[in-house]
Amino acid sequence: MGALGLVTLLACLSAGGWGKIFSRCELAQTLQDSGMDGYEGYSLANWVCLAFYESGFDTAAVGANADGSSDYGIFQINSGWWCQDDRTPSENLCHVHCQDLLNPDIKDDINCAKRVVQDPLGMEAWDDWKKRCEKQDLTEWIEGCDL
Known part of the structure; x- marks a missing residue:
């Protein structure tokens, strides 16, 4: 992406202010309500860990x-x-426009993540998950959340 394109994208995102940074437990609850706990064999803690290292829980x-x-x-x-x-x-x-993944409503993000893990790589499709979450004790990611 060119510098002008990046500046334009950042300006649109910050001017619109329509992204959301989830708290850890708020995201865990949202993911649990969406059936992510155990989806394709991955615990809720895996999904929360993935989202933290990929985006810092930031939808934008x-x-x-x-x-x-x-x-x-x-x-x-x-x-x-x-x-x-x-x-x-x-x-x-x-089957989604990338811009639709940047708003606070993460239903389409969740549906797409479900599609990603259905492929043979599963969560290994995300390098940060492989480096920071795979084969780790992930209990801290949902600890203290009222699930």
Whole structure:
């Protein structure tokens, strides 16, 4: 993404102020209510850990990749495969526009994350999950939450 494109995107996001940073327990509750605990064999704590390391629980997070694709939303869904951003050729396997993953309503993010983990890589599709969450004691991610 060019510098002007990045500045424009950041200006739109901050001017609109329509992103949301979830608290750990608020996200855990939302994910549990959406059937994520145990989905495809991954505990709720795995999902919370993933969201923290991918986006800091920020629905408006956008990350740029060396291949020209971008990652969007609380789960950092990639524009090269999972969503369409009008800049990157995409398979758009979640059938969603990437911008729709940046608002406080994370239903579409959750549906897309469910689609991602149905593929053979599962959560290994996310490098941060592999590095920071896989094979770790994740109890702290949901500890103290009233679930």
